[in-house]
Amino acid sequence: MAVYTDVPPEELSRFVGGYDIGETVSCHGIAEGVENSNFLLRTTRADFILTLYERRVNPHELPWFLGLMQYLAGQGLSCPRPVADRAAATLGTLAGRPAAITTFLHGAWPRDIETFHCEAVGAAMARLHLDGAGYTAERRNSMGPAAWPPLLDACRASGDQVQHGLVAELDDALAFVGPSWPGQGAHPALPRGQIHGDLFPDNVFFIDGRVSGLIDFYFACTDWFAYDLAIALNAWCFDAHVAFCPDRARAMVRGYESVRPLGAEERAALPVLATGAAVRFLLTRLYDWINTPPDALVTPKNPLDYLGRLRFFRALTTPPEWL
Amino acid sequence: MAVYTDVPPEELSRFVGGYDIGETVSCHGIAEGVENSNFLLRTTRADFILTLYERRVNPHELPWFLGLMQYLAGQGLSCPRPVADRAAATLGTLAGRPAAITTFLHGAWPRDIETFHCEAVGAAMARLHLDGAGYTAERRNSMGPAAWPPLLDACRASGDQVQHGLVAELDDALAFVGPSWPGQGAHPALPRGQIHGDLFPDNVFFIDGRVSGLIDFYFACTDWFAYDLAIALNAWCFDAHVAFCPDRARAMVRGYESVRPLGAEERAALPVLATGAAVRFLLTRLYDWINTPPDALVTPKNPLDYLGRLRFFRALTTPPEWL
Known part of the structure; x- marks a missing residue:
């Protein structure tokens, strides 16, 4: 469980401004995932997940991962769908790290498995x-x-x-x-x-x-x-x-x-x-x-x-x- | 060209103390390599390279890389040889990152290729x-x-x-x-x-x-x-x-x-x-x-x-x- 990176508000605002997803209402680190920094990004339009890629992920492999998620979402699978920015890119840079915004999925993972x-x-x-x-x-x-x-x-x-x-x-x-x-x-x-x-x-x-x-x-x-x-x-x-x-x-x-x-x-x-x-x-x-x-x-x-x-x-x- | 990570002196001293390589005389960041943080570590015994693994390197793949370098050095190839610490491990942790000490190679890379x-x-x-x-x-x-x-x-x-x-x-x-x-x-x-x-x-x-x-x-x-x-x-x-x-x-x-x-x-x-x-x-x-x-x-x-x-x-x- 980890949020590794703090994002200065003005950097966040500039980053989100590159997308057509509304204005930022709030952005909080969430304790999901141990490999990357994840934030619940709430805008005037919807909730999103903002991910900053920390160590362990080779940035040159990110296109494969994001491409797969985009493809699977397009097939109707319920998985985070990368959101494209105004320049049609699903990957950007924030706080010196590769960063992506994906759709927010509702639900909770099962603590007691049946x-x-x-x-x-x-x-x-x-x-x-x-x-x-x-x-x-x-x-x-x-x-x-x-x-x-x-x-x-x-x-x-x-x-x-x-x-x-x-x-x-x-x-x-x-x-x-x-x-x-x-x-x-x-x-x-x-x-x-x-x-x-x-x-x-x-x-x-x-x-x-x-x-x-x-x-x-x-x-x-x-x-x-x-x-x-x-x-x-x-x-x-x-x-x-x-x-x-x-x-x-x-x-x-x-x-x-x-x-x-x-x-x-x-x-x-x-x-x-x-x-x-x-x-x-x-x-x-x-x-x-x-x-x-x-x-x-x-x-x-x-x-x-x-x-x-x-x-x-x-x-x-x-x-x-x-x- | 990059040194990404600063190492606090007391952490460095504790880390180097885990190896049988003498006492630290100096440790300076060097501008070689863009993927990791490299330091020229001078001890009372010899010069070494201290590497902190930043992003792009999957820590679970480090054993393969260090194992290869150790193997090649053992075959007589001149390449950095990972130094084992007192517990026989070639990988440790320093400043929150995977870290290794390797032997120092003399020489310089050619700026004018002939x-x-x-x-x-x-x-x-x-x-x-x-x-x-x-x-x-x-x-x-x-x-x-x-x-x-x-x-x-x-x-x-x-x-x-x-x-x-x-x-x-x-x-x-x-x-x-x-x-x-x-x-x-x-x-x-x-x-x-x-x-x-x-x-x-x-x-x-x-x-x-x-x-x-x-x-x-x-x-x-x-x-x-x-x-x-x-x-x-x-x-x-x-x-x-x-x-x-x-x-x-x-x-x-x-x-x-x-x-x-x-x-x-x-x-x-x-x-x-x-x-x-x-x-x-x-x-x-x-x-x-x-x-x-x-x-x-x-x-x-x-x-x-x-x-x-x-x-x-x-x-x-x-x-x-x-x-």
Whole structure:
């Protein structure tokens, strides 16, 4: 949760004046998103989200992200739609940072996850996968399997201080997942396209039990559709004690397949994809845990939440009964 | 040219105390590199470079970059070698940013490029390509051909204000380069591995006419070796009036082949790779040109320097006489 950047009022006013969206009424930092600074921008016309891109986002990749959001919104998906300024540009500069204004989505993300949420997010994800088909520009997943060994190496010195034996367990997991990944050796490639890549509960808004919008597309990339589902199984289908909730997983898959049925190869690959997703979030959280100074504004997330998930998915027989 | 971040002395002292490199004597910001904050750190033991990673570098990718530099230095290549702290980590946090200390390389980059520089940089690049072979972790090129169409779209509204007809010329170039890229359609894939990706004159140090070191590996990635050469042909082989210097190109290829001979398919692909490299730098510079506010600390580079290069390489017959 973070607002990193303060925007001087006169700079804000000049920036907003470049858009045909009315006069600024108020602009408040909001605690959504840990990667960028987000503001609720209220004008005489409507509410908007103003995003200042902080570290972690390569400015040269912003056009891909904003282009995807614009494309998906045009397909009827409920996601933030970048607003073009008077010169037709969706990206500007504010307070020395790349900045964009997007439409405001109503709704709230679910604090207490129930089965129906999982079914709904499965369906919304499948729609995103179908809707993205006409956005042909590709973005490789910079946090895919190739990125994991160097991350683990960077955690080698301190990883076992977080939990004894963690580094060896991660070595073992990488040795299993790497050669088992779709497209490696005899493992077939899977249907692929634009995926969200980070469809955690705080990125899905609900109103009255129905999905009202998907946000935060800054991990989106072009990858296996089933990997997006594998990430969401990690993110939604465990309780606070990291116990797997088969009802949630069953509902999520059912919701997904109500829109886009999974192929046999995707189904067979889900356990290894879900194991890989657990490794990916365990590694990035471990890395942040080790590298976040005690006085930082951002509280790192506990990596060990993902160790339980990793163990669960690695132990799966194929196919698990909930699939 | 930029030092973005000030480091309070007590924080610096605590940070340096985590390493076994002696006591800090002085620490001054240096105007090398536009992506990160670099400091010349002098201790009672030696000189080092202290780098604070600013925007544009995904912290989760830093282990790959530092791992590559460490690996290449271990192979005997003269490049900054990350220094491990007392806990064996090469990455830390300073002033709220990821930070690393690397060895200091002597030498200076050539302000007046002569033919012998080009021959030497060709040879140094080929050694890098061979030396990287044992570093098996891959990093896809985030600024490869897939990234270009969205960048061009982001420049569509204002691009022609930089030069009339520029957007149409870039559309045309993309329509040519995309389908002609190695690995597309009937175009063969080429030998690939770790490449520098940004081997411009300011990233190559010389002493007495010989390469003393390569720096700035933060665009390194796993891609066609010949694409690295194509980038360097753009970067080194034109004069200040953007006139091509065939002697320099001939020398660069000769230097490269003195270490690693090019295959026939690499040679045949060089004109399209060099066209693509011109497109890539033209696009990222155009994007920065459009998106850098007038009062920014960083002066954007003129994108039109690369329009002349693009036209030159597009017009090449295969094989050109200098190849």
